[in-house]
Amino acid sequence: MCLGIPMTVLAVEAGSAVCEHRGERRVVSTLLVGDVTPGMHLLVHIDTAVRVLDAAEARSIEAALDGVQAALDGRDFEPFFADLIGREPELPPFLRAGAK
Structure with missing residues (x-):
């Protein structure tokens, strides 16, 4: 399994960037993403x-990664997935019935 990691651009080079996580x-x-800028x-x-x-999506992915680590450590992981607790799972729009 391959996980995507949110990283922050620190410096830009031709076709690449120095990033930090x-x-x-x-x-x-x-x-694959084109021009980027620091930050x-x-x-x-x-x-x-x-x-x-965007910054909110990067934070959400970070929280999910922290939640996975908490679960692997045997700790409470639900606080990391607050946006999923108490609601039914939903398919993404492109997988729902009638999607084109």
Whole structure:
């Protein structure tokens, strides 16, 4: 399984960017997402940016990753998924009946 990690752009180079996640810096290819600027958030898979994220979405992914770690550690993980607690699961719009 491959997880996408939200990373923050620190510096831009030709076709790549120096990005950081929780203190770890990596050079990430930006060829799939186009031009980026310092401060932007990117969803990164195997050192390749696959999507630009807004700050709220980056925080949501960070919380989910923290929740997975809490579950693996045997700790309470529900607070990390507050947006999912108390509601029925929903299919994304493109998978719902009648979607085109």
